[in-house]
Amino acid sequence: MNWLSQQAGFIWLILAALLAITELMVPGVYLTFVALGAAATGVLALLFPELGMIGQLISFAAWSTVAVLLGKRWYNTNPIPSSDPDLNNRAARMIGQSVTVVEPISGGSGRVRVGDGEWPAEGPDLAAGEKARVVEVRGGVVVVEAVKAIGSA
Incomplete structure (x- = not known):
């Protein structure tokens, strides 16, 4: 195992933190869910170092997709109250x-x-x-x- 594959879990967790910080600086909602996908992949990479880069990329794509779909569903069932809900309609x-x-x-x-x-x-x-x-x-x-x-x- 080379150094990069040994540190992959920590790299994914750092990426998750950077995505979350970027979401705070430039609100767009979806980076939060991608950060969750990166965090889940980081935890899996730490627990299963034999996962490999392809497995990690598949994990990231799958967890990010699940997080985005769950987040979209949550936002649809729990709309954010607005003083002008027809603002852009x-x-x-x-x-x-x-x-x-x-x-x-x-x-x-x-x-x-x-x-x-x-x-x-x-x-x-x-x-x-x-x-x-x-x-x-x-x-x-x-x-x-x-x-x-x-x-x-």
Whole structure:
């Protein structure tokens, strides 16, 4: 056995520590799980020195994959609370917004102004300039409903 194969377990554990430190400095979540794979491989390399480099690489790949899948499952079942859960979901943020019809909605389709942009729209027949409310966004098309004018029944 050469020096490198004798120290392989410690090298894997050092790699795990470096990955964990990198995760702390540059948060990205997934390096934590790869660090767990490296740590598990390091422990196995210490317990079974005859594992060899190929066995260690297979172990690292397997443990990292298992750790990532378990971590993803955990994050999906335990979401991190947010004060704005729709922050990066532009379509969800549009629901409920008041919009202005810029091209008449006729036969179920037209265009509306949402914020500073125009979107294709579906909904009841509405003339240009009328107000509508977004009720859904379906594949890049804004679905609207008419907004009743103040004082109308």
